[in-house]
Amino acid sequence: MFPEYIVLHTAAFTGKNCDRDMIDQWHKARNWSGIGYHFVILNDQHDLKTDGEIEIGRLTNKAGAHALGLNSRSLGICCIGHGDKFDFTLAQYKSLYGLIEQLMTEFSIPLDKVIGHRELNELAKNNIISSRYRTSKSCPGSKIDMDAIRNTLSQSHSLVKDEKAEIDLQSKLAMNNAIATLQKYRGQFPNAQDELDEFINHPEIISMTR
Ligand SMILES: [Zn+2]
Structure with a gap:
């Protein structure tokens, strides 16, 4: 539940x-x-x-x-x-x-x-x-x-609470790994590469994974 x-x-x-x-x-x-x-x-x-x-x-x-x-x-x-x-x-x-x-x-x-x-x-x-x-x-x-x-x-x-303070180190590492995986396989989704870049370079994502 x-x-x-x-x-x-x-x-x-x-x-x-x-x-x-x-x-x-x-x-x-x-x-x-x-x-x-x-x-x-x-x-x-x-x-x-x-x-x-x-x-x-x-x-x-x-x-x-x-x-x-x-x-x-x-x-x-x-x-x-x-x-x-x-x-x-x-x-x-x-x-x-x-x-x-x-x-x-x-x-x-x-x-x-x-x-x-x-x-x-x-x-x-x-x-x-x-x-x-x-x-x-x-x-x-x-x-x-x-x-x-x-x-x-x-x-x-x-x-x-400051929401950013909620993201612990382990989760940050996991997010960085997830983004690295997406980048590694970007060739698999040629039509979504722009959106992927937009996502990865979004200020919120950058501040979250730094
Ligand atoms: Zn009752």
């Missing part, structure tokens, strides 16, 4: 000691293969574990079971607690922002594709998913302001 979206959820549970393993049990009881979320962020109601701790659920290369209609193209993050009753803890927000930023970078997910579960309805309205996947849930909870979350993320410095 290659995720295009990040979907945020609440566990919608006010009891103590809720964590990845507890949710795993819930979801197995539904005859799922195990926890449907890719990540779980704990709150301050666990006796042994730390507020804000991130636990791994389903592996990110496996489709989750958390957002019907979008499971095959999204990652699911569940914050422990009940978003209709309480806001996430500060530690949860801190971990959440760090995790989302990391996933946005790793999977090239844009900010407008960081959504709350209830916002599947927006996707249905815009025909991105079928209207049969509309949800009546308030998840991640009425206390959770998704616009505020996206706004905070948009102000994050770590998301504003």
Whole structure:
């Protein structure tokens, strides 16, 4: 699976000691293969574990079971607690922002594709998913302001990156090798040589491979 979206959820549970393993049990009881979320962020109601701790659920290369209609193209993050009753803890927000930023970078997910579960309805309205996947849930909870979350993320410095800094030395070498290969076999595509030269001599390519 290659995720295009990040979907945020609440566990919608006010009891103590809720964590990845507890949710795993819930979801197995539904005859799922195990926890449907890719990540779980704990709150301050666990006796042994730390507020804000991130636990791994389903592996990110496996489709989750958390957002019907979008499971095959999204990652699911569940914050422990009940978003209709309480806001996430500060530690949860801190971990959440760090995790989302990391996933946005790793999977090239844009900010407008960081959504709350209830916002599947927006996707249905815009025909991105079928209207049969509309949800009546308030998840991640009425206390959770998704616009505020996206706004905070948009102000994050770590998301504003110089794209050229992303190309590491190994990739530069690979690109140089690819261009060398194209030049070596330029005789094989006589009708595309001008375009090849244009490409190789484009300032962006030069600056990228230097
Ligand atoms: Zn949800």
